[in-house]
Amino acid sequence: MRKEFFKNNDNLNALDAQYEAQKIAFAPIIFQVARTMRDLKLLELLSKNKDGLTYLELANKSNLTKYAVQVLCETALSANIVSIKDEKVFLTKIGFFINSDRMTNANMNYNHHVNYLGLFNLEESIKNGKAEGLKVFGNWETIYPALSTLPEEVKNSWFEFDHLYSDSGFPKAIKILKNLKPKNILDIGGNTGKFATLFAKENPEINITIMDLPQQVKLAKQTIYENNITNVSTYEGNILLDETLVPKGFDIIWMSQFLDCFKEEQIVNILNKIRDSIDDNAEICIMEPFWDRQNNETASFCVINTSPYFTAMANGYSKMFKYTDFEKLLIESGLNVIETIDDIGLCQTIIRCKK
Numbered sequence: 191m192r193k194e195f196f197k198n199n200d201n202l203n204a205l206d207a208q209y210e211a212q213k214i215a216f217a218p219i220i221f222q223v224a225r226t227m228r229d230l231k232l233l234e235l236l237s238k239n240k241d242g243l244t245y246l247e248l249a250n251k252s253n254l255t256k257y258a259v260q261v262l263c264e265t266a267l268s269a270n271i272v273s274i275k276d277e278k279v280f281l282t283k284i285g286f287f288i289n290s291d292r293m294t295n296a297n298m299n300y301n302h303h304v305n306y307l308g309l310f311n312l313e314e315s316i317k318n319g320k321a322e323g324l325k326v327f328g329n330w331e332t333i334y335p336a337l338s339t340l341p342e343e344v345k346n347s348w349f350e351f352d353h354l355y356s357d358s359g360f361p362k363a364i365k366i367l368k369n370l371k372p373k374n375i376l377d378i379g380g381n382t383g384k385f386a387t388l389f390a391k392e393n394p395e396i397n398i399t400i401m402d403l404p405q406q407v408k409l410a411k412q413t414i415y416e417n418n419i420t421n422v423s424t425y426e427g428n429i430l431l432d433e434t435l436v437p438k439g440f441d442i443i444w445m446s447q448f449l450d451c452f453k454e455e456q457i458v459n460i461l462n463k464i465r466d467s468i469d470d471n472a473e474i475c476i477m478e479p480f481w482d483r484q485n486n487e488t489a490s491f492c493v494i495n496t497s498p499y500f501t502a503m504a505n506g507y508s509k510m511f512k513y514t515d516f517e518k519l520l521i522e523s524g525l526n527v528i529e530t531i532d533d534i535g536l537c538q539t540i541i542r543c544k545k
């Protein structure tokens with residue numbers, strides 16, 4: 191269901207609005223303090239000491255100086271991550287989420303390791319339509335061929351982030367695809383093969399082919415080998431190249447968090463290529479997190495704020511979609527939407543379409 195988020199967002203008085211503006215101006219500082227307190231286990235220590243700790247106690251328990259603890263805690267106080275009463279520091283509910291909520295941790299790791307340095311180049315990226323921030327890791331046009339060779343912490347937090355959001359949708363997605371009774375499925379942008387191997391294990395009678403860039407196919411082959419699965423195969427190809435054809439004969443073309451990697455013209459071209467490769471009974475099933483189809487504003491906030499990563503780090507031109515914008519691309523590609531299913535995992539929607 192489509193929802194309207196961020197309504198009435200101009201109803202603060204001037205003083206409150208100025209305060210909110212400072213929260214944005216200081217956001218990188220608050221972010222780094224919160225992350226440092228999490229990674230140095232200060233938040234963990236506070237979570238275990240419900241009666242609170244003085245700066246000195248916190249310093250002793252963490253092997254940090256009183257100065258270090260105090261500078262972090264005072265910013266954390268201003269950001270409502272800790273509260274202070276009678277010279278003792280306590281973890282707040284916000285602090286609790288920063289310390290131990292899986293989604294907050296995945297977002298924070300991804301923003302620190304993948305995005306933080308490169309986002310310095312957002313302005314250049316916006317102007318040039320190029321992922322100018324990616325140069326902090328090396329010389330690539332897009333992040334995709336680089337994924338498997340990024341520094342370990344960067345790679346891990348990219349996959350942790352990607353998998354958290356798409357994996358949570360996989361169990362329900364598998365049921366939906368299975369109910370369509372396919373004999374074979376093409377998983378375009380199948381990445382490391384997580385979805386394909388999960389699907390294949392549950393459905394040994396259905397064949398699934400992963401199509402992706404050579405670098406990812408290598409990782410997928412490893413996953414298939416480690417899981418000793420015989421009904422998953424791979425197909426290497428850069429879908430953007432004119433000479434790359436989408437293999438024919440599949441009952442379902444599955445794309446999960448794939449089309450958001452491209453600009454609108456490219457999406458229409460990809461969908462046209464797919465339309466030409468399938469027969470009338472085949473279905474195209476697209477899983478994407480659309481920011482106007484989330485259950486709540488928190489989810490919508492997370493989805494929207496992934497887009498600048500695409501601009502500065504991934505490719506310079508793609509983004510997370512609003513469903514109503516994406517639907518126009520399907521129509522432009524001559525596809526008919528049969529069904530749109532929300533509430534798949536944490537934040538996904540599945541669109542079933544035919545030609």
Ligand SMILES: C[S@@+](CC[C@H](N)C(=O)[O-])C[C@H]1O[C@@H](n2cnc3c(N)ncnc32)[C@H](O)[C@@H]1O
Nearest residue numbers: 334356379380381402403406428429430446447
């Ligand atoms: C965000 S990941 C999605 C992975 C997976 N489907 C999921 O739901 O977690 C996008 C995938 O698309 C692949 N990809 C990006 N550009 C591509 C291209 N031009 N041709 C083929 N695959 C591409 C990437 O290598 C990556 O595996």
